[in-house]
Amino acid sequence: MFEYLKGRRVLVTGHTGFCGSWLSLWLKHLGAEVYGLSREPHTTPNLHSLLDVWNDKNSFIGDIGFSGVVGPVMENVKPEIVFHLAAQPIVRQSYVDPIENYRSNVMGTAEVLEAIRQSDSVKAAVMVTTDKVYHNREWIHPYRETDRLGGKDPYSASKAACELVINSYIDTMLDKSKTLCASARGGNIIGGGDWSADRLIPDIVQAVSADTPLIIRNPAATRPWQHVLALCHGYVQLAETLFKGDASKSGSWNFGPIDETAISTLQIVDAFGKYWKKPKVDIQGSPLHEAQRLALDSSKARIDLKWTPAWSTQEGIAKTVEWYKEYHHSGKDMQAFCEKQIIEYQKTLKLNSKIAGT
Numbered sequence: 001m002f003e004y005l006k007g008r009r010v011l012v013t014g015h016t017g018f019c020g021s022w023l024s025l026w027l028k029h030l031g032a033e034v035y036g037l038s039r040e041p042h043t044t045p046n047l048h049s050l051l052d053v054w055n056d057k058n059s060f061i062g063d064i065g066f067s068g069v070v071g072p073v074m075e076n077v078k079p080e081i082v083f084h085l086a087a088q089p090i091v092r093q094s095y096v097d098p099i100e101n102y103r104s105n106v107m108g109t110a111e112v113l114e115a116i117r118q119s120d121s122v123k124a125a126v127m128v129t130t131d132k133v134y135h136n137r138e139w140i141h142p143y144r145e146t147d148r149l150g151g152k153d154p155y156s157a158s159k160a161a162c163e164l165v166i167n168s169y170i171d172t173m174l175d176k177s178k179t180l181c182a183s184a185r186g187g188n189i190i191g192g193g194d195w196s197a198d199r200l201i202p203d204i205v206q207a208v209s210a211d212t213p214l215i216i217r218n219p220a221a222t223r224p225w226q227h228v229l230a231l232c233h234g235y236v237q238l239a240e241t242l243f244k245g246d247a248s249k250s251g252s253w254n255f256g257p258i259d260e261t262a263i264s265t266l267q268i269v270d271a272f273g274k275y276w277k278k279p280k281v282d283i284q285g286s287p288l289h290e291a292q293r294l295a296l297d298s299s300k301a302r303i304d305l306k307w308t309p310a311w312s313t314q315e316g317i318a319k320t321v322e323w324y325k326e327y328h329h330s331g332k333d334m335q336a337f338c339e340k341q342i343i344e345y346q347k348t349l350k351l352n353s354k355i356a357g358t
C-alpha cells in the first residue's frame with residue numbers, strides 16, 4: 001500500500017495541526033522520511049505533542065505568510081513530495097482577523113508554491129484547500145470541480161483565492177516536466193485529537209465531558225462530514241499519481257463522503273449521542289454569515305483516481321467517539337491508538353479493493 005512513499009522525503013506544512021498530525025503519522029507509518037513546517041501548536045492539549053514523530057531535525061517552526069520562511073526550509077529538506085495544509089482554517093476566526101486569515105492562507109500558499117518553483121527536488125505537490133471554495137448558491141446539488149469559485153466569509157474567500165494562485169502556478173509557472181501540482185478540496189473533517197475552538201466535534205466532546213450545554217449556532221446547516229483518514233487517503237493517492245508523472249492529474253479534486261450525503265449539525269450531535277452521550281443543546285443564532293447547504297460531488301476522484309474512502313460518515317463518527325473515549329478514560333498512549341486506527345483503516349481499504357477486484 002502506497003509503496004511509493006518508502007524512503008521518500010516528504011514535507012508537510014501544518015504538521016502541528018489536527019489533520020497535519022494524522023497525515024504525518026500515517027506517512028511515517030508508510031515509511032516516508034517526514035518533515036514539517038508550521039507555527040507552534042495553537043491548542044492545549046494538541047495531537048502534535050501526543051505523537052512521537054517530531055524532533056529538532058524534522059520539525060520547523062515558522063510563519064509561512066512572511067517571505068523568507070518557506071524557501072530556506074525547502075532548501076534544507078529537499079522534499080520530493082509536499083503536502084500543503086498550513087492555514088487559518090476557522091470561518092468564525094476569519095471574521096475576527098481577516099487580514100491574518102488572508103496573509104496565512106493566500107500569501108502562505110503563494111510562498112509555498114514559489115519555494116516549490118525554486119526547488120530542484122519537488123516532484124509532486126498537493127495543496128489542501130476546502131469544499132468552501134465554491135460560490136455557494138445554497139443549492140441542493142453537490143458542487144463539482146467545474147463549478148464557479150467564490151466565498152462570502154473571509155475564510156472561504158481566502159481559500160477560493162488560493163485556488164486561483166494554485167492554478168496560476170500550475171498553468172504558467174511550474175515546469176510540468178519537473179513538478180506536478182494539484183489542489184484537494186475536502187469536506188468537514190472529523191477524527192480524534194482536534195481541540196480547535198468553534199468546531200463541532202471538539203465542542204461536543206467538551207460539553208459531554210464537562211456536562212455543560214452545547215451551544216449551536218446553525219443546527220440545520222448541512223456539510224459533507226468525513227473522517228480525517230479518508231481525507232489523508234485522498235491526499236496520498238493524489239500525490240502518488242503526480243509523483244509517478246501523470247500530468248493529467250494536475251488540477252483540482254473534490255474529496256467528499258462515499259454516498260455524497262451532507263448531514264446537518266443536529267444529525268452529527270444525534271449520531272455522537274448514539275455512540276457516547278448526547279449533550280444538552282442550546283441553540284443560539286449568529287449574525288455572521290455561514291452557508292446553510294454544502295455538499296460535494298467527488299465522482300472525479302472516485303473514477304479518475306479510484307479513491308473510495310474506507311469509512312462512511314457514520315463509521316467516521318464512531319471512530320472519532322472511540323478516540324475521545326480512549327483519551328478521556330485512559331489518556332495514555334494516543335500514538336498507539338492513532339496507529340491502531342490507521343491499521344484498521346488500511347485493512348478495510350485492502351478488503352474493499354479485493355472485493356472490487358482493483
Ligand SMILES: NC(=O)c1ccc[n+]([C@@H]2O[C@H](COP(=O)([O-])OP(=O)(O)OC[C@H]3O[C@@H](n4cnc5c(N)ncnc54)[C@H](O)[C@@H]3O)[C@@H](O)[C@H]2O)c1
Binds near residue numbers: 187
Ligand atoms: N478541519 C476541517 O474540517 C477542514 C476541512 C476542509 C479543509 N481543511 C483544511 O485542512 C488544513 C488543515 O486544517 P486543520 O483542521 O488541521 O487545522 P488546524 O488549525 O488544526 O491546523 C492548521 C495548521 O496550520 C498551521 N498554520 C496556520 N497558519 C500558519 C502560518 N501563517 N504559518 C505557518 N503555519 C500556519 C498551524 O500551525 C497548524 O499546524 C487547512 O488548510 C484547512 O483549511 C480543514
